[in-house]
Amino acid sequence: MADYIYLIIGIAVLLVGGLVGLVTSTVRRRGRTSTPPAPGTTTAEPRVGDDAETPRDTPTRTVEDADLPTGPVDTLEPAPVLETPESTAGRLVRLRQRLARSQSPLGRGLLALLSRDVIDEDTWEEIEDLLITADVGVAPTQELVARLRTRVKVEGVSSASVQDILREELVTLVDPSLDRSLAVDRKDGKPAVVLVVGVNGTGKTTTVGKLARVLVAEDKQVVLGAADTFRAAAAEQLATWGERVGVPAVRGPEGSDPASVAFEAVRTGIEQEADVVLVDTAGRLQNKAGLMDELGKVKRVIEKQATVTEVLLVLDATTGQNGLQQARVFREAVDVTGIVLTKLDGSAKGGIVVAVQRELGVPVKLVGLGEGADDLAPFDPAAFVDALMGVTAS
């Protein structure tokens, strides 16, 4: 009897052992043949040392409840949605008010002084001080005060006439006769080329981006050239400005020759039959000779293919005399044809418009009035003076 029991136990042990061996080898075989999980995904099977799955609070859905895709699944990236830049007319109305807010202390101050019952020598001195504090510059200030003195003496000082006299004389000072149009039309069957120069931090790259938007709003086809190869982020920044409005940006590796990037950008512009190529440059002011070499070379290289139709110098309105010093250095390095005065929204010293035009003998063509993408406007002397005097309706 005992023999039988031992025999049955023995057979049972063999059977269980065989069964366990069979199951293990099947599992191993399955593990070898299954495809490895895609990167970033987790396997469903727990492994040694794995924690148990966190219990889920939400009720599980049955297959019938789940929303199944009805059509083919689209795996393509959605096309980027291009922005529509604000039209020039629209931005002028908006920016005029901003200009008036920042510049009104000068206009209001002048008007208050000229409206005094008696305008004596002290008053004229106060007027002079006010103009000089607003960065108008000594010579233009003296000129303006001389003209105001004469007219006040001849025409009297009723409050209405004083306002008119001041307005007219300020417009004359800003010089409405200067040609402020931008040379951005194709020339000789080639794109116009605008070289944008200025010290880093003045808002140069931002201005190129904003200007591209102004031109796109005018239905122009634009190509950007990131010839500021000194700072890698500048090229990146410019490319982003371009992408937002569907404008291509030609860039080179960090530290590469700015002239070769400018050349490539113009070549691309010619190939694509663009209207304008806007070239951003690095304006390191380490010394005048270096700056002249760099900008001179960029210009020469561009002109092997197309004419540089415009050289815009970007100046920060908040830097006052420092900005004028920069203007002098750049004027010697390259033929500046227009000035872009940025950050006028952050400075109550709008007189810099007058001073910088006198210094360079070239007009302010554009003004930057904020960090927004469409906060760049053409400079209009009459609108500027109206803003100074708090008149925003014209």
Ligand SMILES: Nc1nc2c(ncn2[C@@H]2O[C@H](COP(=O)(O)OP(=O)(O)OP(=O)(O)O)[C@@H](O)[C@H]2O)c(=O)[nH]1
């Ligand atoms: N408030 C105000 N800020 C401005 C204006 N224009 C530019 N900025 C700001 O000025 C800063 C410098 O602008 P950038 O365009 O990077 O200056 P940059 O001269 O190109 O400098 P790099 O790229 O180093 O060559 C940014 O924060 C801009 O948003 C403006 O009209 N008003």
